[in-house]
Amino acid sequence: MNPQTGPGRSTRTTLAVIASDADVSMATVSKVLNGRPGVAHETRDRVQSLLLAHGYLKPGSERTVAPLIEIVFNELEDGWSLELLRGSEEVVRENGMSLVVTKSGDRHTPAADWIDGVVKRRPFGVILVLSDVADEQKRRLRRRNIPFVLVDPSGEPAADVPSIGSANWSGGVLATNHLISLGHRDIGVIAGPQDVTNARARLSGFRAAMADAGIPVREELIVPGNYHIDSGLEGGLQLLSNPRPPTAIFATNDLQALGVYEAARSKGIVVPDDLSVVGYDDVHFSAWAGPPLTTIHNPLAEMAAEAARLLIRFRNENQLDSIRRDLATSLVLRKSTAGVRERAER
Template identity: 45%
Template sequence: MARTASASTSAGPTLAVVAREAGVSVPTASKVVNGREDVAPETRRRVTEALDRLGYVRRPRFDTARAPRLVDLIVHSLDSPGSGAVLRGVEEAAYDAGLDLVVSAGLDRSRPPGAPERGWLDRLAVRGSSGALFNLAELTAVQYAAMEQHRIPFVMIDPAVEPPPGVVSVGAANWQGGVTATEHLLRLGHERIAVVAGSRRRLCSDARVAGYRSALASAGVPHRPEYVRHAGFDRAAARRRTRDLLDLPVPPTAVFACSDAMALGVYEALAGRGLTVPDDMSVVGFDDLPEARWAAPALTTVRQPLSEMAATALRLLLRMMDGHRPESTRTELSTRLVERASTAPPRTARTRLACRESQR
């Protein structure tokens, strides 16, 4: 089944005519028609405009009646904390739908975080995949355009940044999760609550911090800018940021870490100073990965339904592969607080309570 460009009809313009109109070679015009990445944006624009102007009708990428039931899952990194949960959700949904699944880690260490490596799109097209799922990905405008040119339907799972209008994505209710985590600490009596956030550009991190700030404002607790520290979802960086918080003239009594991995970094920083959780500081995480249950003490955290998000994305993709568009381009699944042993009232509140009990 050929996937190279050719004239769509005998009456229509040939690719050579399109190439001459755009001032490029025929191989370059063919790359644009086939959605190849290795074309300069300005060249791609000229060829695309020539295609439209001359009425060149692109041949369908493959015969949908004979297309393989094959879906690609491109994850940020196979060793990232949540990749196992995402893979499990997609695998189970693909099995139920009778789909074959190809999994690849699309991260090239020399490129910006979340940016898939060069050539992934070409490999996806050569395989003749019927659709694609991207987890924690950050695609360029050229890559989005190439997906459209390849006519490959795709869905973003927890996109790193806000996708362009019309792109279908599935995520968690991150803002509400930030509110829930902070309200839990407020109910325990904490007012000096810090947040160890992820990356400044990450969509989910911004939403969780916004939820934290909203909960403080609703409770009438002043926001302290020095209590907001970014650690890029990195455990070691979270350890350093926590030490910075402990060195403040007025350190916090509780920390909301925007991932479980960073919460464990908070644990390590506290242990290094001879402090304990939750006696000296309460800690809340976000994700509810297995590590949250194994931590000592077990971590109170906001559960992010990663497997359910992945399965939902696969089901949306199936509908798109059948020619249906979702009613909404953004689907959010709810989060919930899982209370464990890492949170308690601040020490001063516990001391006052003990005094009142002893006086009875």
């Protein structure tokens, strides 16, 4: 099987000969040569070997797959980053591979030079967290047959980009309905970054639930945040300084909820007696906040695990495009919310 041993042969080989040797169609050879999907993994390997041997692929570009799955974060932030790591690491390890962790770029897309590293590392697949990929990056990954999945994508991914998200809009509705059911009408929101899809969806869920209940939204009680603790503190202080402050705050993530806690403490406002707070994400420490935080469970570990499983399935079945899945969210009742009447009775 070493075509180099046939002297002179290289001069007469053509793609047609390779197709014949590999027992595949010309179209398949062309797909492999151009890194297009739609070729079974074993077939691709066979054709690639022939292309390499005949000089159609340069040595070193033989596309050996390393037993690595790469997870790319735009930031390594407490709580949710670790949940995603945990979920993916477990699946990756169970499948005899290793997890590469990369921090890259800004909130939206990996840095331009990141792609060079990926191409060199030739991982089994790539999990992109809270990211989108530029068309050029997409093209380079595809050309090298490196599958990728977006987790919790920050924008609306293109139709040909597989992604795993969660039901953020429903989560926003659940959080708001819970507060409404406790009698709250003056509900504040620390909105997340509105260039991120999940933040827009959570806020939109809030508005939908309020509209459904026929409660007017007080727009001055919706303040911006960036999903970090300090913006929860800042937004919380702003809301609690309102002459008619909210009786409840939907913090839209757990870190911002911790910031709201601190804002309340600094003003001598007791959660939940004077102020109900609902977080979002259900990261580990939210159960241990003071008081334990009522929040929306975001299946972060499961999302990352599912992304890893998708990549593995892609390698086996060579089909990944057009997958788009949202996992369910749910309300986790703890101790940071209470009926609004308790406050009126003060």
